[in-house]
Amino acid sequence: MKDTGTRVSTLWIVVMFSMVFADILGMMIPGVLQAMSAGQVGVPVTQGLLLGFAILLEIPIAMIFLSRTLQPGANRWTNTVAAVVTSVFVVGGGSPYLHYYFFAAVEVACMALIVWFVWARRGPEAAA
Numbered sequence: 001m002k003d004t005g006t007r008v009s010t011l012w013i014v015v016m017f018s019m020v021f022a023d024i025l026g027m028m029i030p031g032v033l034q035a036m037s038a039g040q041v042g043v044p045v046t047q048g049l050l051l052g053f054a055i056l057l058e059i060p061i062a063m064i065f066l067s068r069t070l071q072p073g074a075n076r077w078t079n080t081v082a083a084v085v086t087s088v089f090v091v092g093g094g095s096p097y098l099h100y101y102f103f104a105a106v107e108v109a110c111m112a113l114i115v116w117f118v119w120a121r122r123g124p125e126a127a128a
Helices: 004-026 031-039 047-069 070-092 099-120
Strands: none
Touching: 004 047, 004 070, 004 099, 031 099, 070 099
């Protein structure tokens, strides 16, 4: 897997699955599903809030494709911005549970690697 786009895309897949499974495990905490169904998630659940979360969660999904298709310059900046925004979302939206700390650490480490890969590119890919 020497192609940067493939490496970065694969890391976005890891980030996406980690986000999904962190949320799934979070729903197993006693009382969480009942609170969610009652609209009690710390802030009022509105269509706008859900749309905002949907947009933030779509970033890693879109980056799986974009990492493989964007030109190197656009790829660097798009991946960097996406990694920073997603990292802020992961850290800022966290919960105080060990499983979440673990997943958040994996996600942030993957996004740091993504930024490193897109900026440390060498060879013919970088010249394009």
